[in-house]
Amino acid sequence: DGKMNVAIDGPAGAGKSTVARLVAEELGYIYVDTGAMYRAVSLHMLRKDISPEDMTQVLQEAQDLVIDLQPDRGGQKVFCNGEDVTSEIRSREVTGIVSRYAQIEGLRTQLVDTQRQMALRKGVVMDGRDIGTTVLPDAEVKIFMTASVQERALRRFKELEPSDGLTLEQLERDIATRDKLDENREVSPLRCAEDAIVLDTTKMNIHEVVDKIVSYCTMVR
Ligand code: C5P
Numbered sequence: 001d002g003k004m005n006v007a008i009d010g011p012a013g014a015g016k017s018t019v020a021r022l023v024a025e026e027l028g029y030i031y032v033d034t035g036a037m038y039r040a041v042s043l044h045m046l047r048k049d050i051s052p053e054d055m056t057q058v059l060q061e062a063q064d065l066v067i068d069l070q071p072d073r074g075g076q077k078v079f080c081n082g083e084d085v086t087s088e089i090r091s092r093e094v095t096g097i098v099s100r101y102a103q104i105e106g107l108r109t110q111l112v113d114t115q116r117q118m119a120l121r122k123g124v125v126m127d128g129r130d131i132g133t134t135v136l137p138d139a140e141v142k143i144f145m146t147a148s149v150q151e152r153a154l155r156r157f158k159e160l161e162p163s164d165g166l167t168l169e170q171l172e173r174d175i176a177t178r179d180k181l182d183e184n185r186e187v188s189p190l191r192c193a194e195d196a197i198v199l200d201t202t203k204m205n206i207h208e209v210v211d212k213i214v215s216y217c218t219m220v221r
Contacts, residue, residue: 002221003029003123004140006213007131011179011190013152014145015201015209020127022210025074027125027217032069032118033076034128034135035098037111039089040067040080042098052100059106067114092166096174099181102129108187129182132193140220142196143213149176151202 006029008020017033024031044065050057068079078086088094101107108130115135119126126135132142147155153172160166182190192198197216201209 003121004217004220005119005122005136005138006125006141006143006217007136007139007193007196008125008127008143008145008213009129009131009133009190009192009196010143010145011152011182012175013156014147015152015155015206016127016145018206019145019209019213020125021074021076022206023213023217024125026210026214027123029123029125030071030118031076032115032124032126033078034111034115034126034131036069036076036078036089037067037114038098038102039094040078040085041065041107041111042101043085043089043091043094044080045101046093046097052097052104055104055106058101058104062107062110067111069118092164092174095178099178099185103181103185103187105187112188129190130188132196133191134188137193141213141217142193143216144192144196144198145209146198146200147202149179 008016010016021031041062045058048061050061066081070077077084078089112135118124119136132139149172153168153175156171157168
Protein backbone atom coordinates (compact mmCIF):
# COMPACT_ATOMS: atom_id res chain seq x y z
CA ASP A 1 0.00 0.00 0.00
CA GLY A 2 3.04 2.22 -0.48
CA LYS A 3 3.91 3.22 3.05
CA MET A 4 6.83 5.59 3.41
CA ASN A 5 9.18 6.83 6.06
CA VAL A 6 9.18 10.49 7.00
CA ALA A 7 12.27 12.07 8.59
CA ILE A 8 11.90 15.32 10.53
CA ASP A 9 15.07 17.01 11.75
CA GLY A 10 15.94 20.40 13.14
CA PRO A 11 17.25 22.31 16.14
CA ALA A 12 15.84 22.21 19.67
CA GLY A 13 12.39 23.60 20.24
CA ALA A 14 11.40 23.94 16.60
CA GLY A 15 8.20 22.01 17.33
CA LYS A 16 9.35 18.80 15.65
CA SER A 17 7.77 16.39 18.10
CA THR A 18 4.34 18.03 18.13
CA VAL A 19 4.34 18.22 14.36
CA ALA A 20 5.72 14.71 13.86
CA ARG A 21 3.09 13.28 16.17
CA LEU A 22 0.26 15.01 14.29
CA VAL A 23 1.63 14.06 10.88
CA ALA A 24 1.83 10.44 12.03
CA GLU A 25 -1.74 10.61 13.25
CA GLU A 26 -2.99 11.97 9.92
CA LEU A 27 -1.14 9.37 7.89
CA GLY A 28 -1.93 6.51 10.28
CA TYR A 29 1.81 6.02 10.83
CA ILE A 30 3.88 5.33 13.93
CA TYR A 31 5.61 8.27 15.56
CA VAL A 32 9.16 7.79 16.85
CA ASP A 33 10.80 10.51 18.97
CA THR A 34 14.51 9.69 18.89
CA GLY A 35 15.40 12.56 21.24
CA ALA A 36 13.48 10.68 23.93
CA MET A 37 15.91 7.78 23.55
CA TYR A 38 18.96 9.99 24.09
CA ARG A 39 17.14 11.56 27.04
CA ALA A 40 16.30 8.19 28.60
CA VAL A 41 19.93 7.07 28.36
CA SER A 42 21.07 10.37 29.89
CA LEU A 43 18.63 10.05 32.78
CA HIS A 44 19.90 6.56 33.47
CA MET A 45 23.55 7.72 33.46
CA LEU A 46 22.74 10.66 35.75
CA ARG A 47 21.11 8.33 38.23
CA LYS A 48 24.12 6.02 38.12
CA ASP A 49 26.42 8.99 38.50
CA ILE A 50 28.24 8.21 35.26
CA SER A 51 29.56 11.36 33.62
CA PRO A 52 29.55 11.82 29.81
CA GLU A 53 33.34 12.02 30.02
CA ASP A 54 33.45 8.43 31.23
CA MET A 55 32.89 7.01 27.76
CA THR A 56 33.91 3.48 28.58
CA GLN A 57 31.54 3.33 31.51
CA VAL A 58 28.72 4.93 29.56
CA LEU A 59 29.08 2.35 26.81
CA GLN A 60 29.33 -0.54 29.21
CA GLU A 61 26.25 0.61 31.09
CA ALA A 62 24.32 1.29 27.86
CA GLN A 63 24.88 -2.23 26.59
CA ASP A 64 22.16 -3.86 28.65
CA LEU A 65 19.92 -0.83 28.81
CA VAL A 66 16.51 -1.44 27.27
CA ILE A 67 14.88 1.71 25.93
CA ASP A 68 11.37 1.14 24.73
CA LEU A 69 9.02 3.57 22.99
CA GLN A 70 5.32 2.82 23.07
CA PRO A 71 2.53 4.65 21.28
CA ASP A 72 0.16 6.21 23.81
CA ARG A 73 -3.00 8.07 22.88
CA GLY A 74 -1.45 9.94 19.98
CA GLY A 75 1.70 10.49 22.01
CA GLN A 76 4.46 8.21 23.10
CA LYS A 77 5.54 6.66 26.37
CA VAL A 78 9.20 6.05 27.12
CA PHE A 79 10.40 3.11 29.18
CA CYS A 80 13.87 2.53 30.49
CA ASN A 81 14.44 -1.03 31.71
CA GLY A 82 10.69 -1.30 32.11
CA GLU A 83 10.27 1.89 34.14
CA ASP A 84 8.06 4.64 32.74
CA VAL A 85 10.35 7.69 32.48
CA THR A 86 8.16 9.72 30.11
CA SER A 87 8.00 12.85 32.25
CA GLU A 88 11.32 12.57 34.03
CA ILE A 89 13.31 12.72 30.80
CA ARG A 90 11.95 16.27 30.24
CA SER A 91 13.59 17.70 33.36
CA ARG A 92 15.97 20.62 33.00
CA GLU A 93 18.75 18.49 34.41
CA VAL A 94 18.39 15.94 31.63
CA THR A 95 17.84 18.64 28.99
CA GLY A 96 21.02 20.35 30.13
CA ILE A 97 23.27 17.34 29.69
CA VAL A 98 21.72 15.14 26.99
CA SER A 99 23.77 16.67 24.16
CA ARG A 100 26.97 15.64 25.91
CA TYR A 101 26.00 11.97 26.08
CA ALA A 102 24.70 12.25 22.51
CA GLN A 103 28.26 12.98 21.33
CA ILE A 104 29.46 9.50 22.22
CA GLU A 105 29.90 7.56 19.01
CA GLY A 106 29.30 4.04 20.35
CA LEU A 107 26.13 5.15 22.04
CA ARG A 108 24.85 6.68 18.82
CA THR A 109 25.65 3.49 16.89
CA GLN A 110 23.57 1.51 19.34
CA LEU A 111 20.56 3.86 19.26
CA VAL A 112 20.70 4.38 15.48
CA ASP A 113 20.57 0.61 15.08
CA THR A 114 17.40 0.39 17.15
CA GLN A 115 15.88 3.34 15.27
CA ARG A 116 16.54 1.71 11.88
CA GLN A 117 14.84 -1.46 13.05
CA MET A 118 11.77 0.48 14.09
CA ALA A 119 11.54 1.90 10.57
CA LEU A 120 12.14 -1.33 8.66
CA ARG A 121 8.51 -1.92 7.82
CA LYS A 122 8.00 1.73 6.86
CA GLY A 123 5.05 3.84 7.95
CA VAL A 124 7.14 5.74 10.48
CA VAL A 125 7.46 9.45 11.19
CA MET A 126 10.76 9.88 13.01
CA ASP A 127 12.05 13.09 14.50
CA GLY A 128 15.56 13.96 15.67
CA ARG A 129 18.78 15.60 14.51
CA ASP A 130 20.34 13.05 12.14
CA ILE A 131 17.36 11.11 10.78
CA GLY A 132 17.55 12.34 7.17
CA THR A 133 21.35 12.28 7.07
CA THR A 134 22.26 9.13 9.00
CA VAL A 135 19.43 7.04 10.43
CA LEU A 136 17.12 6.91 7.40
CA PRO A 137 19.02 8.35 4.42
CA ASP A 138 16.45 6.64 2.16
CA ALA A 139 13.39 8.18 3.81
CA GLU A 140 10.87 9.12 1.12
CA VAL A 141 10.18 12.50 2.73
CA LYS A 142 12.76 14.57 4.61
CA ILE A 143 11.89 17.77 6.39
CA PHE A 144 14.28 20.16 8.09
CA MET A 145 12.27 22.33 10.48
CA THR A 146 13.74 25.54 11.78
CA ALA A 147 12.62 28.72 13.52
CA SER A 148 14.52 31.64 15.02
CA VAL A 149 16.06 31.04 18.45
CA GLN A 150 13.78 33.72 19.94
CA GLU A 151 10.66 32.05 18.56
CA ARG A 152 11.77 28.60 19.71
CA ALA A 153 12.48 29.86 23.23
CA LEU A 154 9.11 31.58 23.30
CA ARG A 155 7.32 28.36 22.30
CA ARG A 156 9.07 26.45 25.08
CA PHE A 157 8.31 29.25 27.52
CA LYS A 158 4.61 29.01 26.81
CA GLU A 159 4.65 25.26 27.57
CA LEU A 160 6.24 25.74 30.98
CA GLU A 161 4.56 26.00 34.34
CA PRO A 162 5.21 29.24 36.26
CA SER A 163 6.57 27.00 39.03
CA ASP A 164 9.44 25.99 36.74
CA GLY A 165 10.82 29.43 37.48
CA LEU A 166 12.65 29.79 34.18
CA THR A 167 12.95 33.06 32.30
CA LEU A 168 12.69 33.48 28.56
CA GLU A 169 16.33 34.59 28.49
CA GLN A 170 17.45 31.41 30.28
CA LEU A 171 15.54 29.30 27.79
CA GLU A 172 17.06 31.17 24.89
CA ARG A 173 20.53 30.56 26.27
CA ASP A 174 19.84 26.86 26.98
CA ILE A 175 18.54 26.33 23.46
CA ALA A 176 21.44 28.16 21.81
CA THR A 177 23.96 26.14 23.82
CA ARG A 178 22.31 22.85 22.91
CA ASP A 179 22.17 23.82 19.21
CA LYS A 180 25.85 24.62 19.23
CA LEU A 181 26.77 21.25 20.79
CA ASP A 182 24.51 19.37 18.37
CA GLU A 183 25.78 21.24 15.30
CA ASN A 184 29.46 20.96 16.15
CA ARG A 185 29.83 17.39 17.34
CA GLU A 186 31.94 15.02 15.25
CA VAL A 187 29.53 12.14 14.87
CA SER A 188 26.44 12.87 12.77
CA PRO A 189 25.99 16.49 13.76
CA LEU A 190 22.73 18.34 13.27
CA ARG A 191 22.71 19.04 9.52
CA CYS A 192 20.13 19.58 6.86
CA ALA A 193 20.20 16.65 4.41
CA GLU A 194 20.86 17.72 0.82
CA ASP A 195 17.51 16.37 -0.29
CA ALA A 196 15.49 17.72 2.65
CA ILE A 197 12.73 20.28 2.35
CA VAL A 198 13.54 23.24 4.61
CA LEU A 199 10.58 24.62 6.53
CA ASP A 200 11.17 27.85 8.42
CA THR A 201 8.27 27.80 10.85
CA THR A 202 9.01 31.09 12.62
CA LYS A 203 5.80 32.59 11.28
CA MET A 204 3.75 29.43 10.83
CA ASN A 205 1.38 27.78 13.26
CA ILE A 206 1.38 24.05 13.98
CA HIS A 207 -1.61 23.39 11.78
CA GLU A 208 0.04 25.04 8.77
CA VAL A 209 3.26 23.10 9.26
CA VAL A 210 1.42 19.77 9.59
CA ASP A 211 -0.67 20.47 6.48
CA LYS A 212 2.40 21.31 4.47
CA ILE A 213 4.24 18.14 5.46
CA VAL A 214 1.20 15.93 4.88
CA SER A 215 0.77 17.43 1.43
CA TYR A 216 4.42 16.70 0.57
CA CYS A 217 3.79 13.12 1.66
CA THR A 218 0.73 12.87 -0.56
CA MET A 219 2.74 14.19 -3.51
CA VAL A 220 5.45 11.60 -3.06
CA ARG A 221 2.96 8.78 -2.76
O1 C5P B 1 14.65 16.25 20.42
P1 C5P B 1 15.13 16.52 21.83
O2 C5P B 1 15.30 17.97 22.11
O3 C5P B 1 14.35 15.81 22.86
O4 C5P B 1 16.58 15.85 21.84
C1 C5P B 1 17.41 15.93 22.97
C2 C5P B 1 18.87 15.84 22.56
O5 C5P B 1 19.16 14.53 22.09
C3 C5P B 1 19.32 16.76 21.44
O6 C5P B 1 19.66 18.05 21.90
C4 C5P B 1 20.53 16.02 20.87
O7 C5P B 1 21.68 16.28 21.63
C5 C5P B 1 20.16 14.57 21.07
N1 C5P B 1 19.63 13.96 19.86
C6 C5P B 1 20.53 13.52 18.92
N2 C5P B 1 20.09 12.86 17.81
C7 C5P B 1 18.79 12.65 17.61
C8 C5P B 1 17.84 13.12 18.55
C9 C5P B 1 18.29 13.79 19.66
O8 C5P B 1 21.73 13.70 19.08
N3 C5P B 1 18.38 11.98 16.53
